Amino acid sequence: MEQLLIHCANAIETNDATLAQQILWVLNNIAPPDGDSNQRLTCGFLRALISRAARTGCCKMITAMANSTANLTINTHKFSVIELASFIDLTPWHRFGFSAANAAILEAIEGFSVVHIVDLSSTHCMQMPTLIDAIANRPEGPPFIKLTVAGATADVPPMLDLSYDELGSKLVNFARSRNVGLEFRVIASSSSDGFASLIEQLRVQKIVFPEGSEGEALVINCHMMLHYTPEEVNPNPYNTFESSSVTSSSSFRNMFLMALRVLDPTLVVLIDEDADFTSNNLICRLRSAFNFMWIPYDTVDTFLQRGNKQRQWYEADISWKIENVIAQEGLERVERLEPKTQWVQRMRNARFRGIPFSEDAISEVKSMLDEHAAGWGLKKEEEDLVLTWKGHNVVFATAWVPC
Template identity: 65%
Template sequence: MMQFTTSVPLLPPIGPDGLSLLLEEDDAPKPSLGGSWPWRGRLLASPKTLGSFNTASCMEQLLIHFANAIESNDATLAQQILWVLNNIAPPDGDCNQRLTSAFLRALVARASRTGSCKILTAVAARADAELALHLHRFSAIDLANFIDLTPWHRFGYAAANAAIAEAVEGLPLVHIVDLSTTHCMQMPTLIDLLANRPEGPPFIRLTVSGLTTTAAPPILNMTYDELGSRLVNFARSRNVAMEFVVIPTDPSDAFVSLIEQLRVQQLVSEGEALIVNCQMLLHYIPEETVGVIASTTNVSPPMLSLRTLFLKALRSLGPTLVTVVDEDADFTACDVVRRLRSAFNYLWIPYDAVDTFLPKGSEQRRWYEAGVGWKIENVIAEEGVQRVERLERKGRWAQRMRATGFRSVRFTEEAAGEVKSMLDEHAAGWGMKRDEEDLMLTWKGHNVVFATAWLPA
């Protein structure tokens, strides 16, 4: 269980009446969190009473009140809610408790990093020292096996690969630009697919973005030069000729260096089919709410976001196909409470799903939940350029794509069939649905990851 009480003595915890007041979910006006609450100093909450509040909705409400207390520097309320959450949400509990524990840790870290609720600084320092996220460094083989455990990434791989294979049918030169957070783990399957074409495999030029400014998991324990050498050898074993190129990029410049290098490569290599495969990486490009970046970036016109500017530049290259796969959530709100609500109501999914494929206490489960915890901490505890997890929903990305000169492509029944076959290898809770022309991965009916494909209009 997380223990935040060592360095700072807590005030008497909230009594049951106080918890009931906190957890009212109606829209009636409530007292200011900085004001005088009638339950302060009342009866201590018993373990039995605390257990009655151990539901996802109650824990979400308590987290929201804890966030508000931190932001308003209400130390008394913050410490009391901290005591309650610390007792009802152990980090080794059920999926809702582990989810809540991760958000609690992120909020305590926020108090330390933003300087809000200064009385919790010592608590945060202690928590950071004891509960630092130890992200695993994967070998290429371990990462490939790890990704195969869940369709979270495999869904996008399967959908994009099917669309790419159809788009380059019969073309002898294919230039694939892989913008991915999973270090080219999609590529072996795509190479296999292209190697088995009836007309024979194409020559493949694979360009990757050497993203260096975010330490987002999963982390690879080798350089991209080593990874590229392995991929080239793998392609050779499938009788596919391939060239591997790494372009250093930084999301804060909206991958400007990537676009310029691609433009140069196009001048050198005419006749290539340019495929841009975007797998859960575009949301690292800062969006409109990062005012500090928008005000210091010399771009024109200034009203366009860096995401829109990148897509416009991408469209100018005349790509044969662009695939965009990402998580269907919105983490762009300026205030932490709205981000907390959105993240809590989306990130319960990986905690719920992991119980179906990894046993409690397993090493791989620790790696998996540490990665989710990193995302939660970045969304909640960080601000400005450090907050890189800025997801947008499918509809917003579709608006951006259409506004910058792309039109959507419907996934064929063959592509949908490939995705469904892949999902059959996983737990029954995973599903797929068509969303207009696109595909959506679901968990127990809830949207998880979208897959879209785009052509120049």
Template identity: 60%
Template sequence: MMQFTENAPPPSLYTAGGGGASLVRPWPDFPTSAKSLQGNFNNAACMEQLLVHCAYAIEANDATLAQQILWVLHNIAPPEGDSNQRLTSAFLRALVLRATRSGCAALASSITGCAAPDHPLPLCLSPLSLAGFIDLTPWHRFGFSAANSAIADAAEGFAVLHLVDLTTTHCMQLPTLIDCLASRYPDGPPFLRLTLPTSSPAPPTLDISLHELGTRLVNFARSRNIGMEFHVVASTPSDGFDSLLHHLRAHHLAGEALVINCHLMPHRIPDESAGSMTTASCTSPRSAFTKALRSLEPALVIVVDEEADFTAGDVVGRLKAAFNYMWIPFDAAETFLPAGCEQRRKYEAAVCWKIENVIAMEGVGRVERLEPKAKWVQRMRAAGFAGIGFGEEAVAEVRGMLDEHSAGWGLKRDDDDLMLTWKGHDVVFASAWVPTTSAPV
């Protein structure tokens, strides 16, 4: 088994065969030392191309070429380097994981000796630590700020606000929403019913149970003079939240404002690329989900998700899409978190988990199946929803939140929706929807 080291040259491009060496795969001007790599390949475009070539080699079970490229990547992309190097290191780890899971014994044996970065440790945080983790960037706070004002508007005139929280952040939006309701309705805020599915397995996770979290939220709401109930339903994105939807049909009360808050969770519902639809008559679970939401006659549906497309059926397509999107969190972390600090390590570990899921996993295990805003707009309209946009109060809330973060973050209004940007690049969108006058047939 071959071990790669910092100074060792890459494996030979030639292998012995028959009467002499035979060329396995041409690679013009392949560098022969770690020092020469830095000048030749140390830029994002070259790193992306190396990752693409490596993915092709792994998919073709070409162990020799995969080893060669992995040696280069290991030397030009240290896990503690600059933002491009850390990004590439994360993809290197993901490709090594994919290779070890490929089922090809020769490839797995060859790759196992590669000095890939260690797998990030699982992130399990206390509620206070998770709140601090989320506050590091506007990635989640953007959706919180945009949604809270719209949710408070939807609750106006209702004695009960029934919030269904489909989120990956373990209810971290709720304290700010409760404060928003308390300030909006000082003489009588609505009673808050909160329903959510069992927690997502993706990091970061909580070190307390959801029921204990619910008790804390109920006590916090009481301190703001808001009555609250907390319900957890055993349901997951893998079945399109079927159990949750059944629960809502059975427990939806007349006279309550039903609000569905979808925050970075919808893309974990299986889509067409998951391979679960085999005929034209089969409905995408995502489309079935949005139609089921419409049948509940909600007062409001909030959809917040990342503006990227990770649904390509081939790993190279997903790698290109992910590389050209996931640079954003690494670049942003570079601006406000010092190298080697624990906060940055944990923040980037969660980003690495997402990259590994996109690249190394297939089937139901690949839950990071992002679709761009345009696709969700199409699904929501087809299900019988109309976009209503966000009011000036919501926009002001978002702008005020962004002022607390580094200057690279921005906001743009896109039709009825809001878009979080980093250095002009689209990051996360937020949209608000209400049922049209009649449901589609």
């Protein structure tokens, strides 16, 4: 099926409409949307290729097929807070990063009376309740928490059905119920420019309230969000910085990390999926995506029955990601995962030093994995932790401090 998809992609790119249509016909017959995991995976790529052909207009008959095929529609779900929390609990995909990050954060903030957490997360602060719970039980008493989130992130799955202001009110009330003081702030800042507005607000705040004056820790929690930041070279949006470490020749990813380093944070946690979707070559991206995206389709069969609503939501989100990787180009192609090795190098270049996760953190992650299917595993790679499915890398967790 992978080879058929590659031949089809080549035919679309070379405008060979006849061959493309023949292969699409074959794929349509052998990869039904309700088949086994490999067939559903292939169907997702089939949709994406038809969408790509329709967008470019290179094959008129395929464009007509796209316009007339209801199966091509991806109906992503807008979650309520309760639905999203339940949805995330289904697999360790996000919970792994939550557990590892929370353990690292708890250690880093020991002794601080005020903790400023900047949460850059694709899961809309779903990590925060468990962190607040853990902080509430701190032996010396909980610190006051300032929680800052970027409110204008890309409209990508999973999506939430309420505003961040409403979400913030819920979190403040939850923290109050746990006897934890919480201040919630939304800054309109987007990954498309490397969160430039957010960085500027944090920089100004650091000048007004320098770290250490009131025992304040600054924690940057990056959970599957930074790969939405473009890696192209762009003009420097951080024009208020006078640091020579942030230059106009940097990519937005490097610029963001260097700008973080200027803030001298107490801890940076970086969690993301361990794959490479950055190639400008469609065939390379297709191969890489096919050899990674089989994992969520394979895992879903272990915990959700066919026809289940949550399964439909889960696979719609996966299909959205596949279509973005395959059908989109330029800045609209936001699913640009990088492997752990590349992020590690970026962090080191920005003058951060990796720190290991403690044995307590590893025990927390292992206990969480025990609640899920037997195929999930954990391995250590130097200072880092990696979530695996049947031995294949899925998500990595890293923790960093300034050098």
